[in-house]
Amino acid sequence: MTNTIPNSPRNIALIGPYLSGKTTLLEGLLHTCGATGRKGSVNEGNTVGDSAQEARNRNMSTELNVATATFMDSDFTFLDCPGSIELLQETLFVLPGVDAAVVVCEPDADKAQALSPLLHALDAQGIPHMLFVNKIDKATITVQALLDALQPISTKPLVLRHIPVQEGDDITGYIDLASERAYHYELDKTSVVVELPGTEEDAFAEARYGMLEALADFDDELMEKVLEDVTPEKDELYANLTKDFQDGQIIPVLLGSAEHDGGVFRLLKALRHEVPSSEAAAERNGTNTATGTVAQVLKTYHTQHGGKLSIARIWAGEVKDGITLNGQRVSGLFRMMGHEQQKISAAKAGEVIGLGRMEDAVTGETLSDRSSGEGTDALATPDILPAVYALAIAAVHRDDEVKLSTALAKVRDEDPSIFAGHDDTTHQLVLRGQGDIHLKITMDRLNLKYGLEVTSERPKVPYMEAIRKSVEQHGRHKKQSGGHGQFGDVHLKITPLPRGSGFEFVDKIVGGAIPRQYIPAVQSGVKEYLVKGPLGFPVVDVSVTVFDGQYHAVDSSEIAFKTAARIAMNDGMKLCSPVLLEPILQVDIAAPSEHTPKINAIVSGRRGQILGFDTRPGWTGWDVVSAHMPQSELHDLIIELRSATQGTGSYTASFDRLQELTGRLADDVVTAHNEDVAA
Numbered sequence: 058m059t060n061t062i063p064n065s066p067r068n069i070a071l072i073g074p075y076l077s078g079k080t081t082l083l084e085g086l087l088h089t090c091g092a093t094g095r096k097g098s099v100n101e102g103n104t105v106g107d108s109a110q111e112a113r114n115r116n117m118s119t120e121l122n123v124a125t126a127t128f129m130d131s132d133f134t135f136l137d138c139p140g141s142i143e144l145l146q147e148t149l150f151v152l153p154g155v156d157a158a159v160v161v162c163e164p165d166a167d168k169a170q171a172l173s174p175l176l177h178a179l180d181a182q183g184i185p186h187m188l189f190v191n192k193i194d195k196a197t198i199t200v201q202a203l204l205d206a207l208q209p210i211s212t213k214p215l216v217l218r219h220i221p222v223q224e225g226d227d228i229t230g231y232i233d234l235a236s237e238r239a240y241h242y243e244l245d246k247t248s249v250v251v252e253l254p255g256t257e258e259d260a261f262a263e264a265r266y267g268m269l270e271a272l273a274d275f276d277d278e279l280m281e282k283v284l285e286d287v288t289p290e291k292d293e294l295y296a297n298l299t300k301d302f303q304d305g306q307i308i309p310v311l312l313g314s315a316e317h318d319g320g321v322f323r324l325l326k327a328l329r330h331e332v333p334s335s336e337a338a339a340e341r342n343g344t345n346t347a348t349g350t351v352a353q354v355l356k357t358y359h360t361q362h363g364g365k366l367s368i369a370r371i372w373a374g375e376v377k378d379g380i381t382l383n384g385q386r387v388s389g390l391f392r393m394m395g396h397e398q399q400k401i402s403a404a405k406a407g408e409v410i411g412l413g414r415m416e417d418a419v420t421g422e423t424l425s426d427r428s429s430g431e432g433t434d435a436l437a438t439p440d441i442l443p444a445v446y447a448l449a450i451a452a453v454h455r456d457d458e459v460k461l462s463t464a465l466a467k468v469r470d471e472d473p474s475i476f477a478g479h480d481d482t483t484h485q486l487v488l489r490g491q492g493d494i495h496l497k498i499t500m501d502r503l504n505l506k507y508g509l510e511v512t513s514e515r516p517k518v519p520y521m522e523a524i525r526k527s528v529e530q531h532g533r534h535k536k537q538s539g540g541h542g543q544f545g546d547v548h549l550k551i552t553p554l555p556r557g558s559g560f561e562f563v564d565k566i567v568g569g570a571i572p573r574q575y576i577p578a579v580q581s582g583v584k585e586y587l588v589k590g591p592l593g594f595p596v597v598d599v600s601v602t603v604f605d606g607q608y609h610a611v612d613s614s615e616i617a618f619k620t621a622a623r624i625a626m627n628d629g630m631k632l633c634s635p636v637l638l639e640p641i642l643q644v645d646i647a648a649p650s651e652h653t654p655k656i657n658a659i660v661s662g663r664r665g666q667i668l669g670f671d672t673r674p675g676w677t678g679w680d681v682v683s684a685h686m687p688q689s690e691l692h693d694l695i696i697e698l699r700s701a702t703q704g705t706g707s708y709t710a711s712f713d714r715l716q717e718l719t720g721r722l723a724d725d726v727v728t729a730h731n732e733d734v735a736a
Contacts, residue, residue, distance in 0.1 A: 063334030065407045066132040068370065070184075072148050073161030074171040074704070075140035078191040080106050080118055082161055082315035083137045089247070089321050090133075092126035092394070096245070096318075105395035106137050111501040119498050120471070121147055121356045123368055123393040123409065131329045134393075134409045136355075142174070142704045143492035146474035147356070149178060149439035150420055153342065154355045154370030154409060157332040158186040159324070160308075161315075164196035166206035170649060170703040173210045177676060180212055183341055185302050185333065187309040189324055193221055194228050194242070194314040204310065210649075211308060212677060216271045216298075218327070219312040219320070220264045222254055231312050231320065232257060234265045235294055242319040272297045275306050295330070303333045335407030339372050342436055350374030350426040352382065353436050355409070357420045359467045361506070367412040368393070369424065372436075376410065377403045382424040389413025420473055442474050443709045444489035445695040448496050449517065450477075451486060453510035461486075464507040468499055475499055482519035482595065492695055518689045519640060520726060521715055522594045524633035527552040532625025534617050545617035547571065547579055548605035549625045551633055554598040556715060560587065563602040571606040571618070578615035579603050582622030591635045593730050597715065601626070637723040638715040640688040646698065647673050648706035650680045655701040657682065663690035685713060689726075 071079045080099055083106055088096040097104035102113045106122025118139035125134045136155060138148040152158070158179055162172055179186045190196075190203065200221060208215050222230040222239060230241040230248060239257070240248035253261065269289070273280040276297055282289050289297075301307045311327060313320020339345040356368040369376075376382075378390040378401075391398035391411035404410045418424065421438035452461045465477045465488075476489040490496045496513070503509045529550045536543040554561060562580045571579070583601045590596040603622075644665070646656050653670060660667055665686035673679035686694075691710060698706035718726065 062131065062330060063332075064130075065335040066134065066405075067157070067328070067332050067335055067407070068134045068136060068155045068409050069328060069332065070148070070151055070155040070158040071135055071137045071161060072158055072175050073140055073191075074142070074163075074168060074175075075117065077140055077161040077163055078315050079137050079140060079161045080104055080122070082159075082189065082191060082321070083122065083124065083135055085315045085318050085321040086133075086135060086325060087124055087126050089318065089325060090126035090128045092124070105397075108396035109502075110505045111498050114501070115498075117141065119144065120358075121151060121368065122395055123356075123411075124395055125392050125409075128325045128329055133328065136409065141492075141494060142171070142699065143490070143495035144498075145174060145491065146439075146442050146472065148175070149442075150473075151355050152178060152182055152184055153437065153439070154338075154353060155184060156335055156338045157328070158184055159328075160186055160188050161191050162188060162207075163192050164190050164198060164200070164203050166198055166203055168703065169203070169206040170210060170705055172207065173649065173679075173705050176211055180305075181675070183305055185305050187302065187311060187327065187331075188215065189320070190310060190312045191315050193231075193312045194317065194319065196221070196228060200312070209678065213306065213308050214271050214274070215310050216268055216301075216307045217264055217310045218268070218298075219310075219323070220257070220260055221312060222257055232261050233323065234261070234268050235298060236291070237261075237265075240323070242314065242317065244317050246318060247322045248319060269294075271307060272301060275301050275304075299331045302331050303337065339406070342372070343434075344372035344436070347373035350376060350380065350382070350424075352376060352412075352424040354412075354415075354418050354420050354422045354424065357418070357470050359471060359506075363389070363398070364414045365416055365418075365470075366391070366398075367415045367418045368409065369412050370409050371404055371406050373406050374426065375403055375405050376412070380426060382412075382415070382426055383418065383422070385415050385417055387412050387415060419470065442491060444474075444476050444491070445707060446492045446496060447487050447489045447516050447692070448513040449483075449485040449515070450488045450500065450511050450513045453512055457509055460507070461503070461509055461511070464503055464509055467507075468502060472499070480516070480519065483517040485516055487516050488513070492699070493693075515692055518726075520594045520718075520730070521597045521638040521640075522590045522592045522635050523556075523596065523598045523638055523715075523717075524551065524553045524630065524635055526634050528629045528632045530625045530629030530632070532621045532623070532628065534620040534624060536617075537612075542609075542612040543614060543617040543620070544607075544609040544612035545575070545578075545614075545619075545621035546607035547603055547618065547621045547625055549583070549622065549629060550602040550604060551626070551629050552600040552602070553633070554600050556598055558598050558600075560584070560597065561600040563600060565602055565604040566606065571603070571608055572613075575608065575613065575615060575618040576603065578618040579606075579622045582619035583626055585619070586623045586626035586630070591631050592637055592727050593734065594637070596630070596635075597638070637718045637726060639718040639726075641685050641713050641716045642688050642691065642710040643713040644684050644686045644691070644694075644708055644710045646682045646684070646706060646708040647676070647679060648682075648698070648702040650678050652702040652706065653680045653682060656680075656698070656706065659694075659697055659701060660684045660686065663687075663694065665690065686710075687716075687718075 112119040122137040219231040351373040352369040358366040587596040665684040668683040
């Protein structure tokens with residue numbers, strides 16, 4: 058086996074949970090490559106990435122950061138993805154465009170479970186990935202204990218590449234198991250080679266044998282050597298490590314401290330030697346045989362002064378400034394360094410670049426230079442994550458309502474996991490997304506980027522009301538005030554219908570008691586009343602029959618009969634035993650199996666009815682708990698779920714039925730609604 062370093066540009070996703078240190082690692086990688094003159098700090102707010110004000114305010118990544126650098130003779134583009142689980146959609150759109158990923162984590166067994174959604178996404182797309190255990194200098198557990206916590210959430214064997222060197226309570230360096238060299242951490246410098254500490258010889262021998270055993274599972278020749286206790290040549294060992302990594306059979310585990318540049322140089326060397334060429338990813342998605350130019354949009358930005366910018370992976374051909382893709386002219390081609398854009402004239406297959414002013418391009422879209430009628434097959438795009446949290450929003454200034462709609466469209470363009478729409482029942486503009494932080498970031502963006510002041514509140518629940526018994530009711534509207542008066546007289550029968558039936562209007566007028574031309578007005582009056590019943594909510598599942606009435610040859614009119622119908626409904630509905638209905642949703646909660654008992658307790662505590670549970674398809678060690686839950690109990694459900702499941706739990710919900718709500722809870726809902734209306 059040989060290990061040839063690819064000469065094509067390669068794209069590396071940096072992913073990991075919130076606070077794992079990805080942005081700091083990006084700073085270390087860029088500085089080590091010589092792409093920056095100094096290493097920025099998240100706390101000081103001067104990093105290459107996270108330039109948006111909402112990111113600076115929170116000291117966290119809120120969107121994708123892209124930066125290109127050269128290490129030795131290899132070109133890399135690093136795509137630093139936000140770590141919050143609430144911003145996972147950003148990562149999912151980026152992954153199809155990378156050649157490999159570095160999963161950054163902390164040496165904390167309690168946080169291991171947070172990697173599960175990321176590892177699953179990488180496995181599902183067949184993307185080679187390695188684990189970088191950051192902050193190793195602050196570890197409070199052994200590396201083996203960390204691996205024991207991580208291995209159950211990975212479908213691939215974790216292969217330790219380094220072991221730490223410890224002096225007293227401090228970790229001062231590491232031993233590379235493949236090169237058999239020891240390194241000493243130098244503060245803010247590249248680690249230096251030192252002699253293998255005698256105190257670590259046994260640990261080194263044990264760990265190296267474990268690495269060889271793991272690799273031998275995929276190579277018969279190496280297996281023979283391991284069984285015969287023959288030490289393989291280093292070239293053979295590196296070739297096995299590279300092949301198994303590129304084939305997605307193992308997950309190498311490296312150690313470091315990005316804050317102090319510990320292990321960053323070693324990580325870059327591993328990426329240089331072991332990440333497959335860009336052609337491998339093109340073969341993975343079928344673009345290796347494409348003709349012409351093919352690219353895919355990974356991220357969309359609306360910049361303050363430069364218009365729309367589309368971050369795209371070029372899969373085939375060459376992109377030049379001015380080229381036409383999908384019928385749109387590219388106006389500006391850029392290599393990215395965080396928020397800075399370096400203008401270039403052309404880019405080749407394998408590169409990730411910025412395309413200027415592609416106004417109609419959307420995230421995930423496949424771009425091609427083919428003429429109309431010769432379209433390239435669209436590349437796969439990730440599913441949009443279902444919304445799990447909502448807020449009702451409104452512009453502080455009424456004059457900004459149109460501007461708000463325009464800004465929300467741009468926000469959705471940048472972040473497809475944001476949904477905004479008017480609720481026809483509650484008459485609120487509802488913003489939906491992946492959690493409280495996600496929506497607060499969105500509102501900050503509306504304020505800081507688009508100059509909009511926005512208020513928010515908990516969305517109203519679309520309660521309805523129905524009736525329990527029938528009644529016949531007479532309604533008359535008579536008014537005389539000079540000239541033609543107004544006269545309408547109706548007899549209505551109001552009857553409850555089975556749940557889910559909706560509204561029914563029946564005309565049983567005979568003998569011309571009410572002229573035919575006035576019947577639609579009666580129906581209109583009934584429907585107008587049903588918008589707000591005796592309890593203050595829309596009325597459903599009711600049948601109204603008009604069976605008698607009177608008219609006046611001169612004074613009767615459509616408006617008179619509409620008013621008479623409303624009078625009859627207003628008087629009659631109060632006698633029909635009105636009852637409040639609350640929406641019940643079918644909720645499916647997914648989380649690691651160990652948390653299933655907690656989920657059951659959460660559901661029960663929120664007036665839910667557990668229907669059962671099953672394994673989550675395609676997710677080893679995960680359950681899906683199915684339940685019926687009132688919509689009013691779902692507002693902050695995701696917050697409690699994530700708190701109980703180390704950030705991994707999520708759910709989907711769909712309307713199931715309307716169900717009667719009685720007693721104190723119903724009284725509280727009606728009282729609160731009436732107070733809100735009065736205010």
